[in-house]
Amino acid sequence: MGLFDTIEGKFFCPFCGAKVEDFQTKDLNPMLNVYRFTRSGKHSFREEIEMHTSCEKCKQWVSLKIPKSKLKLIRGAIPREI
Numbered sequence: 001m002g003l004f005d006t007i008e009g010k011f012f013c014p015f016c017g018a019k020v021e022d023f024q025t026k027d028l029n030p031m032l033n034v035y036r037f038t039r040s041g042k043h044s045f046r047e048e049i050e051m052h053t054s055c056e057k058c059k060q061w062v063s064l065k066i067p068k069s070k071l072k073l074i075r076g077a078i079p080r081e082i
């Protein structure tokens with residue numbers, strides 16, 4: 001099954017500089033939850049996840065690694081701490 005979670009946040013395409021805001025990841029027990037990337041969360045690189053999208057402007061595949069501790073669950077079937 002192609003289940004994934006969605007991550008919302010403001011990032012810029014490393015290829016063309018366009019804003020990209022919706023990413024998908026399969027690194028978080030994919031359940032179609034929605035997370036928001038928050039810059040105020042505590043910063044830890046110990047646990048990183050990979051997320052990806054394709055840039056709407058240049059169509060490049062964009063893959064980023066971000067610290068899991070910066071994610072906040074905002075919509076999900078099962079509320080839980082990550």
Ligand SMILES: [Zn+2]
Nearest residue numbers: 013016055058
């Ligand atoms: Zn781009």
